[in-house]
Amino acid sequence: MPKTLLRAVSAILLSLTALSAPAAYADDETTPVAVTVNARAALATVPQTGIGTNHAIWDTNLGTDETADRLKDAGVKLLRYPGGSYSDIYHWADHTAPGGYVAPNTDFDTFMSGVRRTGAQAMVTANYGTGTAEEAAAWVRHANVTKGYGIKYWEIGNENYGNGHYGSAWEADNHADKSPAEYARHVVAYADAMKAVDPTIKIGAVLTTSANWPDGLVGEGDTGTWNKVVLSTAGSKIDFVILHWYPGALDKAGHVADMIHLTREQITKYAGTGSERIGIAMTEFNTGSSSAGTTTQPGALAAADAYATLLANGVFTVDWWNVHNGIGPVTQVEGHTDYGDFGLLSSATCTSDNSVCEPALNTPFAPYYALQMMSRFARPGDQFVRAATDQPKVTAHAARRPNGDLAVLLINTSSDTSYPIALDYSGFRPAAGAATVLTHTNGATSITTSTAENPTLPPLSLTTLVLRPASSQTGLPAAPGQPTASDITDKTATISWPAASPGARPIAKYELHRQNGAISEQLGETTGTSFTVNNLKPGTRYTVNVIARDSGGGLSWSSPPLTFTTGTPAASSCTVKLTNQTDWASGYVGAIEITNNGAPINGWTLNFTWPRSWQSLGSGWSAVWTQTGSDVKVVNEAGNGSLATGASTTIGFVGNYSGPNVLPTVFTLNGTVCGTA
Incomplete structure (x- = not known):
């Protein structure tokens, strides 16, 4: 995504989201935060490519040694090229991007030199919008046969749903047919051509992200949503799917588990036999709100929380947008100048009137230290485990290391309160004595290292504790395989x-x-x-x-x-069928068909509960609808209260959501749990 578009998106998000400084609680200043770590509750294993970022061909400093060394010090293990929406106008062979700016010394081989110096892997986005399968195959040949770079991951296009098919158009697309079916047909052609050159490569297809436009929309003439059509047609040819996420706020990590779960459900449902092989890559991520602090500490805290949550849920790479991006709206956030820059490193650019300039080139912004902390907290091969706290302003993540060590990442989002902590463990017993403590605080220009048994968390800080086990980890059984x-x-x-x-x-x-x-x-x-x-x-x-x-x-x-x-009863006196009839990525029209399988009913009440706090009832018809908390109660009207055996009635509603839309599945009719159709 180019920086001009990011600034436009940011302007929209500014009107929707404002950062509220967390309030301090006086009695919490001395009450330790209870931190619970459960080593028995394992999540995903940390992948080799987990910590990533994006490079763009309009960045003059893309290929410099200084940039590569900065990224290496941050622990970056994957670099994506040639840069967001430029991917769909870029032609690698002559290093041109008609309609865009190509900076000197940003060609593919220069990029790969930086990748190698960083010690990372590359992810390349082949040009779908204005390119061909033959051009992409030639790129694979140059990269992996001629040069021997061994590039494993290849995307087909970038945000191609933004080609105007759903109304908004920012992504170049020269195809007369801009439907998901046309994109999917080309994904198949690209995959065949590229794997004919190197069968070992992995091909990725673009999907929409749950609850983010245009997810859920069905375009004119389409047989389903973008994801349904793409996965149904190209699922057998791809190896991973591509998500992008700019949440526009700092508190959205709670959406991740459902976001990834719903994506996996779609893959399983539509991609066919063997779909379990298909991975999920978040190839663009940023907090997406310059008012919240894109270069200051709140953005860093949100970045660490999102990276840890995404990786713990099995995403194999999370790639920050961008290495260098350029100055945006300048504000003061938590006592520091925020440059509104979506980059990890300063571009040393100035506002149009030169009244404010960024610090020296390649000066790290706060999110840089979030990635650096992540790379020190959760290393490739570690296994994420569950962690939680009893303080809403303190978030916990944990990872178990192959040598038996346990690392705990603690994120204090309070602006003005330091929190002592009290650690409790399940499935792990720490050795006596102090832990190694890594800390990054508001405005700090490095991560400090110390030792402590139960450190206090400074305001607006990232803290990682590394604890040794009390007993030897040798001679123990290996872990059971995937259940x-x-x-x-x-x-x-x-x-x-x-x-x-x-x-x-x-x-x-x-x-x-x-x-x-x-x-x-x-x-x-x-x-x-x-x-x-x-x-x-x-x-x-x-x-x-x-x-x-x-x-x-x-x-x-x-x-x-x-x-x-789990499902619903195979045999019940009632059956409910919920259909999402029309969706607009923040709400939908739902229809509920109720069938009476038992004795005749004269008067009925249907009950269900919204699965998530961000879901609510907008309106309803053909019945009397009420909502209390998350519980919805639906009572028949005079004309549809009598249901003979085998009879059905259909009612409708508008459901609102501001996060992944996990539909309710458990309905009771007059107190009986219904089967679902």
Whole structure:
């Protein structure tokens, strides 16, 4: 995405979002924040390519040694090229971008020189908008055959849903047909041509991001949303999908789990056999609001929170927009000048009247230190585990290291309150003595290192604690393999997993644990590699891990997580079918068809609960609708209250949402849980 567009987007977001300084609570100044870390509740493993950023061919400093060295010091492991929307006008062979500016010394080979100096991998975006499959295949040949760069990840286009098909147009697209079907057909052609040159490469296709325009929209003449059409047509040819996210506020990390879950659901539903191989890449991310602090500490705190949450949910790379971007609206945020720059490093540019200039070229902005902290907190091969606090202004993340160490990242978003902490653990026992403490504070120009047992968190700070285990980690069983779920009903599910390799002692049993925030609930244990769980709740999402215990009581690491959702009763006296009829990415028209499968009914009440706090009822018809908290109650009107056996009635509503739209699945009719169609 070019900086001019980012500034336009930022201007819109400024009218929607303002940063509210967190209030201080006097009694919290001496009350320790309870931090709970659950090493049994494992999430994703940290990927090699997790910490990434974007390079753009209009950036004169793209290929300099100083830039590469700065990125290396930040721990950046993936660099994306040639830069947002420029990708769809860029022609690599002659290094031109008709209609755009190409800076000197930004050609592909110069970029790759910087990638190698950084110690990173490259991700290349092939030109879909004004290019061809043959041009992309030639690029693969030059990169991987002629030059031997071994570039693994190749995207097909950038934000191609922004080609005017849904109204807004910022992405170049010379195709007469701008539909998702046309894009998908070309993805297939690009994949075939590019993999004919190098079968080992991975091909990525552009998707819309949940609850972000134009997600949920169905264009004229289309058979479904952008994601449905693209995945249905090109799913068998791609290896990963591409999301972009500019949330426009600093408190949206809570949307991530549902955002990624809904994306995976779409992949599973539409991409066909073998879709589990398809990864998810967040190839552009920024807080997206210059008023909130794009170059100051609030932006850094939001960046660290988002990176940790996205990676813990299995995204294989998160790529900051941008390395250098240029000055924007200048404000004062938390006592420091914010330059409204979406870059990690200063471009040394000035406002149009030269009244304000950025610091010296390549001076790191605050989000740079967020990426640096992330790279020191969660290293490739570490396993994220659940962590939580009892203080809303303090966020916790944790990761377990292969050597047995535990790293805990704590983010204090309060502007004026320091918080002492009290750590509690499940599945981990720390060694006595001080922990290594890494800290970045408001306005700091480096990350400091110290030691402490229970450090105090300064206002607006990032703090990582690294703790050693109390006992040796040798001789323990290996972690069980990836669990799978089968025979899922409304109340039961069978969980199976590959056996763990024993350590110094035989494996005695396996334990199945359900994640409930930062607390684990043991669902059962077995000597085998399969377990049927009973007494589950209908329409509920469960995340579980398996742990091996040896004959001496030694515990393995947790398996990778498994997430599954229970259904509704296969046989019930009622059936409900919810249909999302028309969606506009912040609301939708829903229809609910109620069928009576039992004895005749004279008067009915339908109840359901919105799954998320950001969902609400806008209006309803063909019944009397009320909402209390998150609970919705629907009572028949005089004309549709009688339902004979087998009879149906349909009611409608407008649902609003400001985050990923997880639809309700559990409905009760006159107190009975209904089946769903």
